[in-house]
Amino acid sequence: MNRKSRWAAGPYILWMIIFVIVPLVLIGVFAFTTDAPFDENSKRLTQEELAAIEEEYAETDEELPVTYKTVFTWDNILSVSQYLPVLFNSAWLALIATAICLIIGYPLAYFMSRFRASSQRLVQMLIMLPMWMNFLLRTYAWMTLLEKNGWINRIFGLIGVGPFEMINTQGAVVLGMVYNYLPFMILPLYSVMTKIENHTIEAAQDLGAGSIRVFTKVVIPLSMPGIASGITMVFVPAVSTFIISRMLGGGTNMLIGDLIDLQFLGNAYNPNLGAAISLVLMVFILLCMSITNQLDNGDEEMEGKML
Amino acid sequence: MKRMILLTLCLCTFISVFPISSSAYSEDYDWERFKGKNAEINVYNWGEYISIDEGNEGDYDTVSEFEKLTGINVNYTTFASNEELYAKLQSGGANYDVVIPSDYMIGRLINEDMLLELNYDNIPNVKYIDERFKDPLYDPYSVPYTWGYVGLIYNKTMIDDLGELESWDIMWNEKYANNILMFNNSRDAFAISLFREGYSVNTSNLKQLEAAARELEKQKPIVQSYVMDEVFDKMGGGEAALAPYYAGDAITMMEDNPDLGFAVPKEGTNLFTDSMCIPKGAQNKEAAEMFINFMCETETALRNIEYICYSTPHTEAFKLLPEDVQNNGIYYPDLEKIKTERFYALPETTTKQIDKMWTDIMTNTNTSPWLTPIFLVAALGFTAFINVRRTMKKKQNEL
Known part of the structure; x- marks a missing residue:
């Protein structure tokens, strides 16, 4: 490639440095530091010593002889462990949502890719359509649908069943995730599947493969890159969501995203702990992504073998 | 204390009988000393918390009135919670000249040396502010703008015995299982539990806080959901029987759904004032003080309180309100008769303990140990x- 044309990537690299690398470093810095109290002689104070000084000066108007300095600490990262159940709960719900998205999205994407070009465009637009509306509004609408006196229960009431308790359950949270992130599963699957030529499938059929065999040995392996990127694109936002669980989970199903939100906009304002939780979440997502990547790589080899 | 767009539909679209003219504002105050000097101030306020022109005849636009009168440019932005304001001020990314936090946040900002002392010579209108709402702790850092208190909003069709509403115990009554809404923020939720136990809401006593947390945990299985703004939708739609919320917002909800009522439990409740302050780093303190003085003009205070539907601490504006509003027991209760306590800033360790307990309550159940x-x-x-x-x-x- 022309050496000069590499400069075209410059703006994005600059963008990435300012808005990706620098914030990441900042999160790291926040996660491993804390504001610790020091006395006049630059001696670090323990909680008890600080409390004693505060008590001593409580009656006077004098300023406390205490200064705060930013120091390195492992405490933030260690205290994240008490929130691990929340992280696993979020991951579990996100995993269920991802699986449902895959089950719903896969057949749809396959048949969509076999449609005539004009129908393909129409279906594609219909899938994108909900995303033209605001995310918050869509989730709010589900709240009205699922409520005790909501539309779904009213319709059930007409045929004499229910009312069912739907809102404020984990099921409602999963539903919200599936609804909001389904397009992110369908679109990458669809774009990979349009590249699977009908000839390939016909060749398999000519060689005597039944429809199940064609599906498991040809279609699935060839669509593996789409599956992998679809899983990543659904799982990652789903695991860190906070507004869906707040609206549809009634605040009782706190997810890791809510917990991070609480550290920054809650009463305690603890950006250090918030950054530490974010960091752990990031490592966790990285782990999950490496698993899906393996899924992808494992089958590139197969693809090679097949061709 | 969150507000909602619904507030714009608020009942208090009283017809104002006061024509707006320059003489509506005090004439012995030098409003024009910044004219032509290109002065500018940044104002940071709650959403839906100032009168704006919505295109109806007679609408009052506070910001443009101020700009017209003084020639000072106002950059007006809004926040949704005290904590958001605090995070913004802490990060130091923006310089605000006037901010309007609630009392406990003012206490915290004073403790952390983030506010400037006000010069009352530049704010003569402070004389109109009712002494009951000025807290010596926050003097001379703040001028009250509105006040309100927390009470119980209930659905008359779902409550058997209105006598039960005299105590916060009703929020723990199994009869109303799954029909109870609760605050989704630790300070307000703990306050209810602490009032019920007979403790101060400003306690730092770990035993008392733990007792309150245990009660909140006991309450959790019968709570339908933890809400803030969602309460408008849920109470308005008859989804729940009980919800604690702010008095001004309760009236908005009652307009929406006539089945709703409002009560104040005997154990006591939280009284809050939202006050105007000048944070450190303000670019133009004198212009900011002029803005605060303008907000305390009788005309401005009246128009703003009519728009935002909370209660006003401004004595003259109060007298000009329609009589049915003045006598409305929800807007202006007899403060001698209800037991109230204000929130003060808590020590950092206590705030952290409360948040930790709250997170534990919110996360522990529903998570299977097998997970x-x-x-x-x-x-x-x-x-x-x-x-x-x-x-x-x-x-x-x-x-």
Whole structure:
């Protein structure tokens, strides 16, 4: 490639440095530091010593002889462990949502890719359509649908069943995730599947493969890159969501995203702990992504073998 | 204390009888000393918390009135919670000249040396502010703008005995299981539990806080959901029987759904004032003080309180309100008769303890202890499966 044309990537690299690398470093810095109290002689104070000084000066108007300095600490990262159940709960719900998205999205994407070009465009637009509306509004609408006196229960009431308790359950949270992130599963699957030529499938059929065999040995392996990127694109936002669980989970199903939100906009304002939780979440997502990547790589080899 | 767009539909679209003219504002105050000097101030306020022109005849636009009168440019932005304001001020990314936090946040800002002392010579209108709402602790840092208190909003059709509303105990009554809404923020939720136990809401006593937390945990199974703004939708739609919320917002909800009522439990409740302050780093303190003085003009205070539907601490504006509003027991209760306590800033360790307890209450249940091992085993198993399959394939290839 022309050496000069590499400069075209410059703006994005600059963008990435300012808005990706620098914030990441900042999160790291926040996660491993804390504001610790020091006395006049630059001696670090323990909680008890600080409390004693505060008590001593409580009656006077004098300023406390205490200064705060930013120091390195492992405490933030260690205290994240008490929130691990929340992280696993979020991951579990996100995993269920991802699986449902895959089950719903896969057949749809396959048949969509076999449609005539004009129908393909129409279906594609219909899938994108909900995303033209605001995310918050869509989730709010589900709240009205699922409520005790909501539309779904009213319709059930007409045929004499229910009312069912739907809102404020984990099921409602999963539903919200599936609804909001389904397009992110369908679109990458669809774009990979349009590249699977009908000839390939016909060749398999000519060689005597039944429809199940064609599906498991040809279609699935060839669509593996789409599956992998679809899983990543659904799982990652789903695991860190906070507004869906707040609206549809009634605040009782706190997810890791809510917990991070609480550290920054809650009463305690603890950006250090918030950054530490974010960091752990990031490592966790990285782990999950490496698993899906393996899924992808494992089958590139197969693809090679097949061709 | 959050507000909602619904407020714009608020009942208090009283017809104002006061024509707006320059003489509506005090004439012995030098409003024009910044004219032509290109002065500018940044004002940071709650959403829906100032009168704006919505295109109806007679609408009053506070900001443009101020700009017209003084020639000072106002950059007006809004926040949704005290904590958001605090995070913004802490990060130091913006310089605000006037901010309007609630009392406990003012206390915290004073403790952390983030506010400037006001010069009352530049704010003569402070004389109109009712002494009951000025807190010596926050003097001379703040001028009250509005006040309100927390009470119980209930659905008359779902409550058997209105007598039960005299105590916060009703929020723990199994009869109303799944019909109770609760505050989704630790300070307000703990306050209810502490009032019920007979403790101060500003306690730092760990035993008392733990007792309150235990009660909140006991309450959790019968709570339908933890809400803030969602309460408008849920109470308005008859989704729940009980919800604690702010008095001004209760009236908005009662307009929406006539089945709703409002009560103040005997154990006591939280009284709050939202006050105007000048944070450190303000660019133009004198212009900011002029803005605060303008907000305390009788005309401005009246128009703003009519728009935002909370209660006003401004004595003259109060007298000009329609009589049915003045006598409305929800807007202006007899403060001698209800037991109230204000929030003060808590020590940092206490705030952290409360938040920790709150997170534990919110997260512990519903999480099966099996979840962690199942998840780990599943993840590891999946990775192992893929790897084994891959090596097997490779071996097959080699053969």
